[in-house]
Amino acid sequence: MTRKKQRALLVDLAKLFVRHGPEEFVALANYLRNSTFADDLAMILESAAAAAPRKPTKRRRKTTTGQSEERLARQIESSNYSVEDKALLYDLNRELHSGSTLRTLKQIKEFAEENSLLAISGRSRDRGAEQLVAQLIQLEPARLRRIASMLTTTGGVDQDRSLAQWSDIILGGPREP
Amino acid sequence: MSITVSLINMKGGVGKSTIAVNLAWHYAAYSNWRKRVLVVDLDPQFNASQYLVGANRYGGFLADGKPTIWDIFEQFTRTPGRSNEVLNSADAVRTVRRFTKGGAVEMIPSRLELAYSLKNPSQKEANLAKVLTSLSNNHDLILIDCAPTESLLTAAAYLASDFLLVPVRPEYLSTIGLPLLATSLADFRQQYPTSTLKLAGVVFNAISSYAPEEEQSRREVKKLAKEKGWHIYASEITYSRSYPKGAREGRPIFWTSYARTRQAEKFSAFANEFGKSIGL
Numbered sequence: 001m002t003r004k005k006q007r008a009l010l011v012d013l014a015k016l017f018v019r020h021g022p023e024e025f026v027a028l029a030n031y032l033r034n035s036t037f038a039d040d041l042a043m044i045l046e047s048a049a050a051a052a053p054r055k056p057t058k059r060r061r062k063t064t065t066g067q068s069e070e071r072l073a074r075q076i077e078s079s080n081y082s083v084e085d086k087a088l089l090y091d092l093n094r095e096l097h098s099g100s101t102l103r104t105l106k107q108i109k110e111f112a113e114e115n116s117l118l119a120i121s122g123r124s125r126d127r128g129a130e131q132l133v134a135q136l137i138q139l140e141p142a143r144l145r146r147i148a149s150m151l152t153t154t155g156g157v158d159q160d161r162s163l164a165q166w167s168d169i170i171l172g173g174p175r176e177p
Numbered sequence: 178m179s180i181t182v183s184l185i186n187m188k189g190g191v192g193k194s195t196i197a198v199n200l201a202w203h204y205a206a207y208s209n210w211r212k213r214v215l216v217v218d219l220d221p222q223f224n225a226s227q228y229l230v231g232a233n234r235y236g237g238f239l240a241d242g243k244p245t246i247w248d249i250f251e252q253f254t255r256t257p258g259r260s261n262e263v264l265n266s267a268d269a270v271r272t273v274r275r276f277t278k279g280g281a282v283e284m285i286p287s288r289l290e291l292a293y294s295l296k297n298p299s300q301k302e303a304n305l306a307k308v309l310t311s312l313s314n315n316h317d318l319i320l321i322d323c324a325p326t327e328s329l330l331t332a333a334a335y336l337a338s339d340f341l342l343v344p345v346r347p348e349y350l351s352t353i354g355l356p357l358l359a360t361s362l363a364d365f366r367q368q369y370p371t372s373t374l375k376l377a378g379v380v381f382n383a384i385s386s387y388a389p390e391e392e393q394s395r396r397e398v399k400k401l402a403k404e405k406g407w408h409i410y411a412s413e414i415t416y417s418r419s420y421p422k423g424a425r426e427g428r429p430i431f432w433t434s435y436a437r438t439r440q441a442e443k444f445s446a447f448a449n450e451f452g453k454s455i456g457l
Contacts, residue, residue, distance in 0.1 A: 101277045
């Protein structure tokens with residue numbers, strides 16, 4: 001033990017001496033001299049750990065699809081949209097959550113991108129649908145209606161449109177029958 | 178019953194395919210229309226097909242054994258090793274997109290081999306009309322994107338159509354396609370005097386400015402249209418880079434993020450005017 005560490009330990013002991021009083025401190029010193037101290041020490045630490053109040057852990061509440069749909073429906077209800085636009089939003093909310101439109105997360109992400117909405121960051125289809133509806137609720141009525149008209153039951157835009165790909169089709173296709 | 182419209186001009190590059198595809202999208206997607214629209218690609222260059230679907234999907238159309246527009250024309254041609262069964266018209270129709278509210282864009286794809294049908298055109302011109310008649314209960318509107326030359330395909334389009342829509346660019350060479358079309362129509366009516374085909378009207382496409390050349394061409398077209406009794410649509414389609422960009426990306430103009438709202442609105446105004454004019 002270095003002098004510095006010795007000094008630090010003595011300071012801590014002095015504090016404990018003041019806190020607990022001389023009698024308790026002498027009794028403890030006698031106990032520490034006892035040969036069973038080392039065995040007792042492990043047991044003392046275990047029981048101390050068990051007695052310590054458990055820190056509550058923050059558990060992430062899982063939102064189900066139904067809850068998300070209901071929450072968004074309440075937002076639609078309290079929005080300032082016209083009755084017709086609210087009806088449109090209710091439909092969108094239901095269709096997107098049920099998966100009857102934009103069936104995959106990829107389609108939801110593409111749809112958001114195609115319509116210049118914020119990128120969908122959700123990793124599941126349910127979360128993606130939730131994020132998309134949440135954005136639609138914020139739109140101007142005219143833009144909402146325009147974007148809503150683009151929702152399809154089929155897939156998104158085919159991306160394979162390069163000249164090279166068309167050349168393969170044209171040059172590699174069948175010739176005169 | 179569907180309404181069938183051929184987009185035609187005897188000059189190429191006037192925007193027939195672009196307008197056909199954008200009209201299809203408009204009538205299928207917009208809430209005030211919600212129509213089931215079938216685009217028939219009647220051009221061996223198959224530009225409408227290229228606009229509507231990507232290369233892989235198109236390649237699948239050629240490989241899946243279902244009929245293309247070429248098969249419609251050649252279905253009665255006897256060749257060794259080829260089945261002589263009459264094709265099922267519905268098999269030729271491919272879905273491009275279905276909208277949640279009922280509208281749909283569908284297509285009959287074309288292929289390069291259609292050009293070979295032109296080499297042996299006899300008795301094939303009525304085949305398209307027969308197929309489209311059998312499909313008419315499945316669609317509200319059928320748009321035929323025509324090739325820009327007088328051929329078997331032109332006669333087939335006339336026979337299958339209720340109306341013609343003539344896109345014209347206000348420039349010298351484009352306007353010369355109009356008298357050629359007038360001659361083609363006159364010949365057709367002589368050959369088929371009972372035809373009820375009507376010319377719905379002429380639409381000015383790719384309007385850019387009021388440059389003298391554009392103005393002169395416009396005046397000349399209006400004069401010819403007056404002589405022939407052709408209607409000219411009040412709504413004009415302005416030039417926009419969004420059209421070629423939309424074609425590259427497979428999107429209609431009103432769905433391109435870079436389309437200036439005003440230009441998309443111009444197209445929308447024309448589509449609404451045209452739709453009403455044909456009783457859609």
